[in-house]
Amino acid sequence: MKIKNCYGCGGCVAVCPTGAITLESEVEIITEKCIKCGKCELVCPAGLITIENER
Amino acid sequence: MKDEYDVIVIGAGPAGSTAAKFAAEKADVLVVDKHREIGSPKRCGEGLGLKAFEKFEIPLDKRFVNKEMCGAVVYAPNGSKVEIEYDGIYGYIIERKIFDKFLATEASRQGAKVLADTEASLLKENGRIIGVRITHQRKEKEIKAKIIVAADGVDSQIARQAGIDTTINLADIGSCFEYEMSGIEIENPEMIHMFMGNKLAPKGYVWIFPKDDDRANIGIGISGTEKRTAKYYLDRFIKSRPGLEKGSIIEVNVGCVPVGDFLRELVRDNLMVVGDAARQVNPIHGGGICEAMLAGKLAGIKAGKAINSGNLEMLKEYETEWFSTEGKKLEKILKVRHFAEKLGDEDMNYLAKVWNGDDLVRISGGEYSIAFKKIIKHPRLLGLLKNFV
CATH class of the missing domain: 3.30.9.10 (D-Amino Acid Oxidase, subunit A, domain 2)
Structure with missing residues (x-):
């Protein structure tokens, strides 16, 4: 999953417990490592991340 | 650019550039920053207390002092x-984009080599950190170093790559x-x-x-x-x-x-962590420029001395000295934050009646005894204080 228009603040990377997020020009969530805890969604100051629940 | 440096600093914010400046007094230093422009984008309200200007002899340069x-x-x-x-x-309210470039320039004047537009990751050999792998303008290069300083911000990847758990609650x-x-x-x-x-x-x-x-x-x-x-x-x-x-x-x-807790492990082997990467921020107001510079200075001096003496064990002194000086002060301020987090709106309205400006200044500096004496007649606040001590 890639987040466009990301401001690049790095908050999601800092709170991600599994190291599933990388930050380059935009945020990229590596799905295999993602445990869908939703922390990145909560911390994003601009509300750009939505974790889709497939369970 | 050379193939080997004594010290490589990753991140050219206030922590990184200050560490580089002080390390460069005694060592050969490279500073890399992933952004194309040092200081931008800023993540900051840009307030900087007079104390920082005095401690670091920062000139009142119109180019970065707004008001x-x-x-x-x-x-x-x-x-x-x-x-x-x-x-x-x-x-003063500063202009970070210019201020950060000023600090990087100061580091370069001291002899450090600064390189923007450069991604970096740790280079290891048999589990030991031996340098960094950089990508500068799409070209990859391996550069060896004796000491690494991670000053790569709140989302520090370098500290993580060294095996330090930097995940923040x-x-x-x-x-x-x-x-x-x-x-x-x-x-x-x-x-x-x-x-x-x-x-x-x-x-x-x-x-x-x-x-x-x-x-x-x-x-x-x-x-x-x-x-x-x-x-x-x-x-x-x-x-x-x-x-x-x-x-x-x-x-x-x-x-x-x-703002909530500090990284406890600031040194692992030949790697030191400074600034936001080490969460060296005032937990009450969230300011961290001065803290980052103080940590950068301490780490930079230790790095220079370690290179000079050939004794990398000295790096650990950065961690112990930090937590017995500025880090200790921040621990006290963190306690105040934990108290403040429990305050309801009515509590805050009450505090605005009993506390004056001096109380707020003391509290944000971690000296809370006088201000707290003023609230012992308030049963709810007193309850919060019991948890506090």
């Missing part, structure tokens, strides 16, 4: 004010959004303004830091656990104030500030 701060006004949820007034100037992070606005009305632009309240900014505050009489950084920091976003609360605040709403947005800044 003097003569004090602060703190607003309780009911609108009542507590004013912090100083006899002279309390600090949601409750320990401030989620921040900020506009630089022009053409606004600011009541008393000589002061900085801070608005408290759980409805306004849960476990945080809204700030107005004037850069001109009609231009300011208007930002917010809230708890990372909050369901609604920092942007939501900030937009709502601005909308409720016609003097701000009519203004223009000339810059948007987004950031996350580690």
Whole structure:
């Protein structure tokens, strides 16, 4: 999953417990490592991340 | 660029450039920063106290000093004010993009080599850190180093790659959004303004830091656990104030500030962690420029000495000295934050009646005994204090 228009603040990377997020020009969530805890969604100051629940 | 340096610093913010400057007095130093422009994008309200200018002999250069701060006004949820007034100037609102370049330039004047537009990751051999792998303008290169300084911000990857767990709890992070606005009305632009309240900014505050009489950084920091976003609360605040709403947005800044807890392991083998990467931030107001520079200086001096003496064991002194000086002070301030996080709006309104500006200054510096004596007659607040001590 890639987040466009990301401001690049790095908050999601800092709170991600599994190291599933990388930050380059935009945020990229590596799905295999993602445990869908939703922390990145909560911390994003601009509300750009939505974790889709497939369970 | 050479193939080998004594010290490589990753990140050219205030922590990294200061570490590089002091290390370069005795060692061969390379500083890399992933951004194409050092200092940009900023994640900052840009207030810097006079103390930092004095401690680091920073010149009052018009190119990065926007406006003097003569004090602060703190607003309780009911609108009542507590004013912090100083006899002279309390600090300055700076221009980070220029300030950070100034610090990087200072490091280069001391002999450090600075390289922007450079991604870096740790280079290891048999589990030992031997340098960094950089990508500068799409070209990859391996550079060896004896010491690495991780100054790569709140989302530090370098410390993680060294095996230090840098994951931050949601409750320990401030989620921040900020506009630089022009053409606004600011009541008393000589002061900085801070608005408290759980409805306004849960476990945080809204700030107005004037850069001109009609231009300011208007930002917010809230708890990372909050369901609604920092942007939501900030937009709502601005909308409720016609003097701000009519203004223009000339810059948007987004950031996350580690306000809740400190990284305990600052040194592992030949790697040191400084600044936001080590969460060296004042937990009450979220400011971290001065803390980052103090840590950078300490780490830089230790790095230089370690290179000079050939004894890398010395690096550990950075961690022990930090936690017995500035780090110790920050621990006390963190306790105040934990108290403040439990305050309801009514509590804050009450505190605005019994506390004055001097109390707030002391508290944000971790000296809480005098201010806390003033609230022992308030049963609920007294209860909160019992948990505190």
